[in-house]
Amino acid sequence: MDEFFDREIGCIHINQNEFSYRKHKRQKEEDIVICECKYNPSDPESACGDGCLNVLTSTECTPGYCPCGDVCKNQKFQKCEYAKTRLFKTDGRGWGLLADEEITAGQFIIEYCGEVISWKEAKRRAQAYETRGLKDAYIISLNAYESIDATRKGSLARFINHSCHPNCETRKWTVLGEIRVGIFAKQDISVGTELAYDYNFEWFGGAKVRCLCGAASCSGFLGAKSRGFQEDTYLWEDDDDRYSIEKVPLYDSAEDEPSLQTATSTNFSKIDANGLASSICRKFPLSKKKLKRVPKGKSKIANQKELDAKYVVSLLEAKEAQQEILMYEEMKDDASSNLDSLYNEIRPAIEEHERDTQDNVPTSVAEKWIDASCLKLKSEFDLYFSIIKNVVCTPKKSRDVKQPGNDLDNGFMLLTNQ
Numbered sequence: 001m002d003e004f005f006d007r008e009i010g011c012i013h014i015n016q017n018e019f020s021y022r023k024h025k026r027q028k029e030e031d032i033v034i035c036e037c038k039y040n041p042s043d044p045e046s047a048c049g050d051g052c053l054n055v056l057t058s059t060e061c062t063p064g065y066c067p068c069g070d071v072c073k074n075q076k077f078q079k080c081e082y083a084k085t086r087l088f089k090t091d092g093r094g095w096g097l098l099a100d101e102e103i104t105a106g107q108f109i110i111e112y113c114g115e116v117i118s119w120k121e122a123k124r125r126a127q128a129y130e131t132r133g134l135k136d137a138y139i140i141s142l143n144a145y146e147s148i149d150a151t152r153k154g155s156l157a158r159f160i161n162h163s164c165h166p167n168c169e170t171r172k173w174t175v176l177g178e179i180r181v182g183i184f185a186k187q188d189i190s191v192g193t194e195l196a197y198d199y200n201f202e203w204f205g206g207a208k209v210r211c212l213c214g215a216a217s218c219s220g221f222l223g224a225k226s227r228g229f230q231e232d233t234y235l236w237e238d239d240d241d242r243y244s245i246e247k248v249p250l251y252d253s254a255e256d257e258p259s260l261q262t263a264t265s266t267n268f269s270k271i272d273a274n275g276l277a278s279s280i281c282r283k284f285p286l287s288k289k290k291l292k293r294v295p296k297g298k299s300k301i302a303n304q305k306e307l308d309a310k311y312v313v314s315l316l317e318a319k320e321a322q323q324e325i326l327m328y329e330e331m332k333d334d335a336s337s338n339l340d341s342l343y344n345e346i347r348p349a350i351e352e353h354e355r356d357t358q359d360n361v362p363t364s365v366a367e368k369w370i371d372a373s374c375l376k377l378k379s380e381f382d383l384y385f386s387i388i389k390n391v392v393c394t395p396k397k398s399r400d401v402k403q404p405g406n407d408l409d410n411g412f413m414l415l416t417n418q
Helices: 002-009 119-131 227-233 309-315 319-355 363-393
Strands: 085-089 095-099 108-111 115-118 139-141 146-149 168-175 178-185
Touching: 115 119, 119 139, 119 146, 309 319, 309 363, 319 363
Parallel strands: none
Antiparallel strands: 085 095, 108 178, 115 146, 139 146, 168 178
């Protein structure tokens, strides 16, 4: 097999992920999850079968800690207990993978192996592959920060093709502290049947690639079900329920409106570990997002005004009131600035969460974001409360100070005790 990979495909065959930019994680003893299975020789399923707590949470048992010992059945990734498969040449779709034995629904077929690399390195490699004219790059998403590249080193799983009506699916498992990706059967598969899973290709622009899976339910193009593809392909009609007025996006300012930009993220030709695919990297301008059309040509964009705290301060006579409002305004500005900087820091995790529905944003990242958001909301509330309180309850200067423009235009009316 190794010689065939090297001679015919130009790829090194591996059965375990290789780590090129970091060391393999060492599982801490306190992180080991021990199941409660008790092996019964008369019941093979008792040795960590479908009812095992670790199996139910997609976690493999750790050798030396499992109560079932050597008979544990929940170590398939570690022991490379793959189903029998074989390569074959498809008609117009390159290489494919066939089942070489009867496979039952839910059975683990093979692990998707390759080089574990960072997202930054994945983007660099994808661009390099395209520059060299390589049409297929086998890069998938592993988690919020890492990818698996099976282009130069990989397992047979890299040859499984896409289908709109697949008989397999990808699942993520935790194995000795590392996240690994496996191919599992969605249904019973007979010998000689081609294996396929839905890449769930996400189209971001550029050329539309025809799907050649041949399924009766074929969508016609890779990524045809993705939002970007549908927005680019289908007409915006007033009577179309898919684009109702209630779903029109609201933008608070010109900065929030979508603008023309160049995509720097990579489109990979294979999928992410959830079946979320990307194609090999192409730099292309993203089309400006189309606002859903409102009947009679009325725009649905919100026109929100900012409150000028300094102008309010200029109307107040008491220095204590002035200092209090300015203090709360400074706290609000600091909270807003902190939230903006935090977003730039955790942007990769947020973007990954948006396109990978099985991966949650890490708890520590979510807690930071929630704390910063709550602090910003609290600072805004404190500022507005202070303004209202001091405008209503403290003496004001004579009305010889005027703000440029009309008070009503700025969304603020001065309350008086006249």
